[in-house]
Amino acid sequence: MRRALLLAVALGALAVPASAPGAAAPQELTFVASDGAKLACTLIEPTGTPPATGWPAVMLFHGLGGTRQDVVPLGVRFATTFASLMCDARGHGQSEGLFGLDGPRDVQDTGELFAWLAARPEISDTQIGAVGFSLGGAAVWNATVAGVPFKAIVPVITWTNLATALAPQGLSKSGLVSLLAAEVPESRWDPELLAAKSSLATSTNMAALNTLAASRSAISKLSKVATPTLLIQGRRDFLFDIDQALAAYKVLKGPKRLYLGDLGHPPGSPPASAPDASTYADEAFRWLDHYLNGASNGIDKRLVELAHDPYDAKTTTYPTPPPTKTVSVTLPGSTTMTGASGKVVRSARITGGPNETFGVSTVVVRYSGAKSWDRLVAVLATGGTAITAGGVKVAAAQGKVTIKLMNEALRVASGRKLTLYLSSTSLAQSSANALYLAAVAPDAKITIGRVTLNVSKLTKAVSR
């Protein structure tokens, strides 16, 4: 479960040749950061004589709990054209220092590594790009908005707004947060981050959490970024949903492209084994080749690309974010639920179809008689498959709340029933759905009245 849930970015499956023609033997290096912390790195360079301006290079960033070894296969693949530098993030693997969740110190590391790489005689001073997965993707974003002069970037399955990713509407995805937090031993955590750990999981002290998240989120500064950016995000990713990338795509000013594929954190496929792994890896390569080397390969067309699910080696492209429409369904009733296992289940069918969810669906819940009931979690499912989920804090004894569901793209066959689960925890939908793990106290109680489900979907489904 742990590895499945985490950022299993051992990218060996990314159509990487078993041997690496054109790549010199990896060099193991130790980089000493300005604060004295030693960072363990690997540098892979093409064989042969470097061009007069030096090898174009790519900095590769691994995910949370991983090491640079996770991205070595991608570096090997890129070595036909690029030098690749990959380092264990601070607090990870063989690197010293403390884990800062892409905080200011991590950004400084990236800047220093960039300068160190650019200063190498065999490496170009300016033709340096970056690719990062999940935690590493945010490292790329945060370094870019901080002014690290990457020529092109490829952030993959990551966040641009940490607060809305981990605690949308102020309610923590406590199960995911707890599991992610366990990936790095507390002894390797930055004290500032460690102090906020409990708030991260329990959704308490949101002001402190928002402050911490803001300094690790690029979204507010992206409108000033002109760096050519290929965003790769998962169609189905309960940690970093489509909106984390779509919001960035909308405000970026420079060349940009958004690929939405079958990879992602659960329930998406791990990047290495995603059925479209070679497709998105090829696009990443071509993006860097175009913007670092000037290759004319057609990748520079601004568009949003949606891979089909199940993957059929085809994608549907849009000049702008895909058009959607919202279907509203009223789910009447009055049901009282009690304690951690309490749940309300209501179903509906959407006419027409097939349908493919896309965009932010919402659930409007009228409730009363809330006693010690401090949260409401909604999971929308079809059959046993969770489509999306969301949660909100409940403060009053009665009233109306609107739960925004994550932007997840899933095809729903014609006539299939949609089932909405309301509870204090996502476990109400399935014992395997630990996204919102925390529950209310045993004596908590609430009565759920009329519910309105607003489902956002593509105007025309593209998956078959």
Place this chain on the structure above:
Amino acid sequence: MTRVLVALAAGAVATVTFAGAAFAANTGSITVWHTPMVLAGSQSTTVHITVPQTTDPIAATTIYVPNGYGVNVSQPAGTAIGTVDATAFARDNGLTLPLSGTVVTDDPASYTAASATCAGTTTSRAVWILNLSVAGSTLPVPLYVNATTGAEQSLGAYRLSICLPPPDVPAGTPGRAFQGAQLLDALFTVNGVFTTPTGGGLLAWDTLFTPYNPGRGTPNTAGTFEARAFVPLPIIARLQATYRKKTRTYTLTGRVSEGGLPAAGLTVAIARGPSAKALKRVASVKTGRTGAFTLSGKLAPGKTTLFQASAFALESDYTAQGCKAPPPAIALAPAGCVKATLSPWTAKSATARVRS
């Protein structure tokens, strides 16, 4: 006994009953019910234990099965005999966690040391494993079943013993509860295990809770307190129907009793229809002091109509009377009786037929 009368009585004696409990920091409760609530039978038994988070973490819980019950301890190891739902507070991450899973029998021979520590015998008659699972992780909690001996026999014929590790000792302490999990609530249902007695009345499931000394990981034996679950058996809903052709009027009369006593002040739902499979709720009526109810209405001639009465009672507090008698087992629970409950139940009458 009636639920209305019980509530009135609770106010009258509250001062006396709560005099001891008011100073007790620790509390907990147990509720027990059967499906169905009949004598000499029942298919399943549900036990619901709650312990507030503010109570010191519980080290040991001993549930006494009243005399007269039959207990089947002959299931082979590995038999799934029920399900469990629980709630725990994980101190390590500050989360309240829902847990659920199966109840499965295991071989007592595999638990000799643990049984000796928890139940005072190396050879428990049966061991049930409460599998508390969340997000792919399972915490198996053994429950030891044994016949009572000595002074305990006054509380019941069998005892069910559960022991839990301390959650509030420093992280890293050997034997500490996983993630510092403190159990707040556990509801388990077992099937085909308990046979209800042949004699009715209010059957008391006594339970002793021994808390830990806070932060020390040692049981606070002097702080052991008692809670009681009263199970009224049997629950009976009777219904008779008559019809006067002259006035085309039917009259329903019935009575609801719990544990042989009238169930007063309850709402009885009346369903009617042309067949037992097509009954729809059409009216409701309250029971009187004797548990009786009456309802009349018009029926068109020439039809066969079936009626059925149904009633339910929620779990209710019974501390005022329930902790008073029988006298608290002070020798076993020095901190006294803190809570008593009455079972929730549902009951349906047989159908009554009217030919109009």
